[in-house]
Amino acid sequence: MLSGIRVVSFTHFLQGPSATQMLADLGAEVVKIESPAGAFERSWSGPDAYVGDASVFFLLGNRNVQSLSIDLKSEKAKSILLKLIDDADVLIESFRPGALERLGFGYEELSARNPRLVYCSLSGYGSAGPYRDRPGQDLLLQSLSGLAHATGSADSPPTSVGASVIDQHGAVLGAFGILGALLGRERTGKGCKVESNLLNAALDLQIEPISYYLNGFRGERSSTGIGSRYYKAPYGIYRTADGHITVSITALSILSKAFDDDWFTTIAADDEYGRREEINERISKHLAERTTQEWEAHFTEHKVWFAPVNDYEAVVNDAQVLHNNSFLEFDYPGSGPVKVLAHPIRYDGRTPAARTLPPALGEHTESILSTLGLNDSEIDTLAQEGVVHVHNA
Template identity: 30%
Template sequence: MLNQIEAEFPEHPPRPRALPTALQGIRVIDFSHFIAGPFATTILADMGADVIKIEPPGRGDDLRRYPPINADLAHGAPFLWTNRNKRSVALDLKLPDGVAVARELIATADVVVENFSSGVMQRFGLDYEACRALRPEIIYCSVSAYGRSGAFADRLGFDPIAQVESGFVSMNGYADREGVRALSPVMDISTAMMASNAILGALMARERTGQGQMVEVSLFETAVLMTGYASMQQLFSGADPQRNGNTSPDTCPSGVFQASDCAFYINCGNDKIFQRLMTQVLDRPDLAGAAIYATGPARVGRRAELFALLGDAFARQPWSHWQARMRAAGVPHGRLRSVGEAIRSPEARERGIVTRIRHDAVGWVPNVNSPIRYSGTPLADPVAAPAVGQHTGDVLRELLGYDDARLAGLAATGAFGAAAGSAKDAKV
């Protein structure tokens, strides 16, 4: 597929060189892996932070092996998605020399991010108290499954587990079968967003107080948040949300309908939208003014008959007919698309969501851009995710002043990996 990238997607346009980035001068030492931690630091890297990713020598972040894997890249597409704009340093944290180098890097940093199992960073001697002793103003972000304290701190957690335990899965799917998980790692992504927000808030607080702090974000707490207002509805009513498939329990008509050539979704979130749907799209002013359809609750109570009426009308014309009329009438609508259709859609192309960026090994790789748009501090130009330890030598020379002899000595001890018999072998 990569050989089609150049034909399908435009080269990423460079940012204005005269403008700064939002996090220019901020350094992040990133010990995280998989998605929640790395995607949080990708957000910071996009904003211009210097993110140094610490990885185990050789194998690196386990996400590198998630498919599809490109042999020339030596990692998979998911890793490429969540690790752009970072520099990789390979360190064996099981060796004292590896930990010593990590401590020196932390002493130069503004932020540390980790998402190991509870107790791991403490065993390395890299927990918050240890890092604060190295740099009192450090912001230390710990991403975990259930928090770093309490009865459940030792529990491992992954996105699907957070989905099921938070009640999120119970809300999704159809009433006649068990709940369905979201295939997208929505809890990892939302936890990453919360973590990056928390870090930005801590950086702002440090500007005022001069003090660093510990920041915690957990997958489970974020997953409960991602159930939306359902938790408040349950607390008020005592009733758990029911699975409604593609319809809405609160608004009607909202759901999937079939044109003569494809499926699409409409969302009538209020009475005015319903009236526009009936008068301007379907030419049925009689239904727009009917007392039995006058309010949302009334329409919800007559969902079956209303859906049957709409289904019959929509099936008579193609999507192009209905799309034009709904757009003109201001009725929220959208065609059901595959992922491939979505990223190649006119809307995605208009916003430049997918571009291509240079890569030394394969020429071009695709890039799914951040949705954040700054007028005064544009995001950093995207740089493809690094190979394991690709920047070890550059970073240690630049930040710590290591010379070739020092690098070669560390390589010989195995600090950069057991196979690193020389500075050259260790990508230094």
């Protein structure tokens, strides 16, 4: 879908690489600009998770891209990169605000050279404002945005989500913005600057509860474990006789039949939110009487909205997850089999493939420089001077 679109990527960590991988999966030619030491994610992985010498954190977000390893502080490197960007459709960067401007790759300068360029900046808080220079990281934004404070029961501390959901949503918003700008360019002939940041992504994830709050509704965390300040019961994770089960938005009339308990039918519709803790306690008592498996069969029969509370072992073996081909496996040189998440969208029933594996550092330096008109001798000289790093297979 994006064949013929060239993307120059100055990205590291998760938000940036994940955004560029989405574009690369769709056929864009993504050139990842790395220092001779390599991008941060090559040498870091959350739980020190490596397959062979390869960081899982790097492998999960860099397929279908090329690696150009070059010293950004070198004047020779700058002239090479400007030549590359002059012919690019998109530049995407996730450096601290102002960093690329100081290196001579700011939007104003590059847009003057290449008016069709779509320039996307991904940051923690935005390119301006009082928090501009603060470190932007998923957990910090979960806290700042109110997400952690909204999560958990009344007697529990603020609770973080167990994944980097803000990083990933920021990546999706960045990719979305780029695609919108490319479509706009088809109509106007002119590129633009796209900005996505983790703070906006964190707020966007909470579009529903924050909108309730902005319009005067003040909810409290539940004392009985309802999963949201703003929902009636049932809406939460409940104990069963042998584990847990999740029950969500289901009419009390249906619960009355499922639990064989007429008490639920005595609750007036306009009292359901005000009496939600009382209702939730009664649901909890019923659920404690049978096993999870028994409730799953019973709820299926009565059309109650429910789900098992899966750990990752159950998730990776889930029938629907497997049917959706949610995982991608490939053999990585020197490491062996690696499994990651596949592209999350299907197009005419198909998922984009891993056309190329996450690249070795500088794997494409020679080929990219060759397309810019440099000959072998010139490339060798640049490598000897430390301006570029060339991967030797």
